[in-house]
Amino acid sequence: RKDGEEVAVLKKAIALTIQEETVYVEAFMDISARKKIETALREQQQFTKTIFDFAPVGIVVIDAEAHRIVDINATALNLLETDREHAIGADCHQFICPNEVDRCPITDLGKRVDQAERVLVSRKGHERKILKSVVSTPLGGRHCLVAGLIDLSQLQTAREAPQQESST
Numbered sequence: 001r002k003d004g005e006e007v008a009v010l011k012k013a014i015a016l017t018i019q020e021e022t023v024y025v026e027a028f029m030d031i032s033a034r035k036k037i038e039t040a041l042r043e044q045q046q047f048t049k050t051i052f053d054f055a056p057v058g059i060v061v062i063d064a065e066a067h068r069i070v071d072i073n074a075t076a077l078n079l080l081e082t083d084r085e086h087a088i089g090a091d092c093h094q095f096i097c098p099n100e101v102d103r104c105p106i107t108d109l110g111k112r113v114d115q116a117e118r119v120l121v122s123r124k125g126h127e128r129k130i131l132k133s134v135v136s137t138p139l140g141g142r143h144c145l146v147a148g149l150i151d152l153s154q155l156q157t158a159r160e161a162p163q164q165e166s167s168t
Contacts (some may be wrong), residue, residue: 008035058149062092081122
C-alpha cells in the first residue's frame, strides 16, 4: 500500500491480444481479512485439538446415525483399554452403553443431553463405573454425539487419599 503496509493479495493476470499487440491485464484483490480469518480458524482448531488430546476426561465422538466411534482421545482409550485402531469404527454400544442398543437417550429417546452413571466395559472385559455426559452436535457436516467420560473410581480414590493422609 502507499503507506507501506503489506497486505495479502490475490493476483489474477491474463494476456490479451489487441490489434496484434499483446497486452497484459492484472487485477489484485486484498485478501488480508480472509487470511486473518484463516489464521484464527487454524488457531481455534489447534486449541480445540489440544483440549481434546490432553483433557483428563475421556472424550468420544460418535456418528449419531451409525452409532460408530469416529474419534476418541487418549484418556478414553485408556478407560477402554484399547487402541485407536480397535476403537475407531467400533459400535459405541460395545464399550459405552452395553445392552442399550436402540435405546440411546439422545437419538432414540429424544433427550437433548444425557448425563448418567454407567458401567463402561473395556476391550479386556473390565468394568468401571463412569459418569457419562452426552450431547448432540453437528461436526464436519454430519450429526454426531460427543460423550465425556469420567472414571468414578479415580474420583473415589482421590477423595479417599486426603482422609488416609490425615489418619497417619
